[in-house]
Amino acid sequence: MLGARCSPISTTFATRPMRGLPEFSLPGLEALRDLSLTLARIVNPGCKVVGVSLNTSRLTDDDALEICARTEAQLGLPVVDPFRHGADRLVTALDTL
Incomplete structure (x- = not known):
């Protein structure tokens, strides 16, 4: 999300689960996560990571839900595939700022 002067006030990072x-x-x-935050903080030292967007397009629905839940438990952040599950949880996380 961008604030005044287009500097990030928060960030989500996106990744595709790698296999094989x-x-x-x-x-x-x-x-x-740390790299994403380091880069965002170049222009806004107060930037926070508020969520994770996973690309689960090559996974089954059950596997997609499982990896999102596992990643959420690992990082303590909301995790979704916005194409499968919508982005409401990420928007809610942004609203808390």
């Missing part, structure tokens, strides 16, 4: 690439060492979600 055992030869690559991928960063954890905490590292991706």
Whole structure:
């Protein structure tokens, strides 16, 4: 979400669950969250991460719900695939700022 002068006041980060690439060492979600926040804080030191958007398009509905729930428990942030589940939970998180 952008505030005055187009500087972010909050951020969500988006990721696609990776499978089938055992030869690559991928960063954890905490590292991706921290990187997203570091970049946003270049222009607004008070920026916060308020949610996660997952691309679960290659997963079944049950697997998508399961990975969203697991990621939410891991990060303590609302997690949705906005195309499958809508973005209401992310909007609610933004409204708390």
